[in-house]
Amino acid sequence: MAALREALPLTTISRTEVAIVGAGPSGLLLSRLLHRAGIDNVVLERRSAEYVLGRVRAGVLEKGTVALLDEAGVGERCRREGFLHEGIGIAFDGARHRIDFQALAESAVTIYGQTEVTRDLMAALSADGPAPRYEAEVIGIEDFDGDSPLVHYREAGETRTLRCAFVAGCDGSHGKSRESVPGRAYTAYERAYPFGWLGVLSETPPVSDELIYANHERGFALCSMRSHHLSRYYVQCSLDDHVEDWPDERFWDELRRRIDPEAAEALVTGPAIEKSIAPLRSFVAEPMRFGRLLLAGDAAHIVPPTGAKGLNLAAADIRFLAEALIEHYREKSDAALDAYSERCLKRVWKAERFSWWMTSLLHLFPETGAFGRKIQVAELDYLIGSRAAATALAENYVGLNFD
Numbered sequence: 001m002a003a004l005r006e007a008l009p010l011t012t013i014s015r016t017e018v019a020i021v022g023a024g025p026s027g028l029l030l031s032r033l034l035h036r037a038g039i040d041n042v043v044l045e046r047r048s049a050e051y052v053l054g055r056v057r058a059g060v061l062e063k064g065t066v067a068l069l070d071e072a073g074v075g076e077r078c079r080r081e082g083f084l085h086e087g088i089g090i091a092f093d094g095a096r097h098r099i100d101f102q103a104l105a106e107s108a109v110t111i112y113g114q115t116e117v118t119r120d121l122m123a124a125l126s127a128d129g130p131a132p133r134y135e136a137e138v139i140g141i142e143d144f145d146g147d148s149p150l151v152h153y154r155e156a157g158e159t160r161t162l163r164c165a166f167v168a169g170c171d172g173s174h175g176k177s178r179e180s181v182p183g184r185a186y187t188a189y190e191r192a193y194p195f196g197w198l199g200v201l202s203e204t205p206p207v208s209d210e211l212i213y214a215n216h217e218r219g220f221a222l223c224s225m226r227s228h229h230l231s232r233y234y235v236q237c238s239l240d241d242h243v244e245d246w247p248d249e250r251f252w253d254e255l256r257r258r259i260d261p262e263a264a265e266a267l268v269t270g271p272a273i274e275k276s277i278a279p280l281r282s283f284v285a286e287p288m289r290f291g292r293l294l295l296a297g298d299a300a301h302i303v304p305p306t307g308a309k310g311l312n313l314a315a316a317d318i319r320f321l322a323e324a325l326i327e328h329y330r331e332k333s334d335a336a337l338d339a340y341s342e343r344c345l346k347r348v349w350k351a352e353r354f355s356w357w358m359t360s361l362l363h364l365f366p367e368t369g370a371f372g373r374k375i376q377v378a379e380l381d382y383l384i385g386s387r388a389a390a391t392a393l394a395e396n397y398v399g400l401n402f403d
């Protein structure tokens with residue numbers, strides 16, 4: 001640790017209470033909540049604001065996530081423009097079946113893109129402060145086992161240092177925060193899936209009013225949306241595939257073959273305005289706190305996107321972290337900071353289980369053969385025929401209650 005500090009030409013040293021690494025949804029939301037509580041903080045983000053806004057990712061928000069956006073004073077547009085979805089379709093064996101969230105779990109989810117959540121947070125922070133520091137890449141974090149951690153970063157070609165009381169590691173799965181912790185200080189639990197998702201964004205009307213998750217012998221497909229004229233579709237693909245292997249025509253043909261006939265008939269196609277392949281992974285690092293360095297969001301855990309939990313879990317961590325830091329500053333108590341890791345991980349593992357289960361139920365796993373396929377179909381049949389099974393899906397999808 002000391003070696004890094006001594007090796008760096010420290011040209012500028014500044015000070016804040018909470019240094020936040022990363023301006024994804026986790027970092028921006030935490031910054032905003034702390035700012036509203038009067039706690040000084042600085043967000044350091046290695047990319048430009050435009051780059052961060054250009055990333056197309058999650059789009060399903062749990063009720064608790066929308067409530068947290070309200071608390072941060074940025075929920076108004078989401079409530080106005082987001083779509084309230086009271087169910088999803090599950091397609092298999094040539095038919096589509098509805099899981100009714102309202103009837104089964106008395107709740108719903110909101111469809112509102114992660115890009116829009118990010119845009120709303122950015123607008124609030126630039127109007128009201130503190131403005132995140134873009135193109136400021138954190139290169140090392142030290143002394144988080146003491147009272148005064150140091151965050152070293154590169155900005156405008158210079159190496160600078162931020163001294164703080166706490167570091168919030170909100171820098172995603174490949175960030176510097178977890179990397180700064182010695183490997184022996186945490187346990188990593190991981191599962192990589194033998195396939196990826198090829199996603200297409202197109203300026204076409206969504207094929208259905210609700211999301212459709214399709215299990216097909218050719219592989220999984222998902223019909224999702226961002227607005228009345230912006231659709232997001234996915235098909236399961238090989239990890240060896242490249243985006244260039246999938247011209248638009250091939251993508252639309254494959255999607256049509258995997259979804260139910262009614263949806264295939266209604267599908268409106270158009271040029272892809274974004275196309276990308278994402279591998280699927282489950283990952284958890286335990287614990288999530290190392291002295292005065294606290295991890296949140298993708299920096300601590302990853303879920304396959306099948307259960308729509310990534311962004312919602314990140315928001316849940318931030319809710320706990322903001323509460324803990326506010327308690328530290330207002331009440332001079334560290335009880336919530338001490339409980340932070342355990343509180344988060346309880347929810348994280350439930351979301352990991354649900355995301356793993358949805359992934360296992362809906363994707364083609366070639367290595368499980370004909371037996372695996374028969375078991376999947378039997379489970380899907382049970383799901384649509386049993387109120388208890390459908391309720392378990394609905395409860396988890398809309399988001400479990402906070403303890």
Ligand SMILES: Cc1cc2nc3c(=O)[nH]c(=O)nc-3n(C[C@H](O)[C@H](O)[C@H](O)COP(=O)(O)OP(=O)(O)OC[C@H]3O[C@@H](n4cnc5c(N)ncnc54)[C@H](O)[C@@H]3O)c2cc1C
Pocket residue numbers: 021022023024025026027044045046047052056057058059060114136137138139170171172173174175176278296297298299305307308309310311312314
């Ligand atoms: C390709 C992709 C598709 C996804 N699709 C879905 C989906 O459909 N549904 C769903 O629920 N979830 C999805 N997710 C997950 C969801 O988007 C994440 O859970 C969510 O973005 C987590 O937010 P975060 O702020 O914790 O991390 P991130 O959004 O990853 O933000 C981390 C930020 O830290 C910055 N950073 C990294 N290193 C440094 C450094 N050294 N210094 C400064 N800044 C740094 C990064 O540039 C980034 O802006 C997807 C994720 C990916 C990667």
